Amino acid sequence: MAITLAVSVEVATFANVATQELFADVAASFTPKNQ
Secondary structure (H helix, E strand, O other): OHHHHHHHHHEEEEHHHHHHHHHHHHHHHHHHOOO
């Protein structure tokens, strides 16, 4: 049970980071690039 919980936490953390990266990419694509 403990191993399953640890894996679930790892997957949830990875999914959260991936979602944040995705939103960052979308926000960047909508932001005009004035470099």
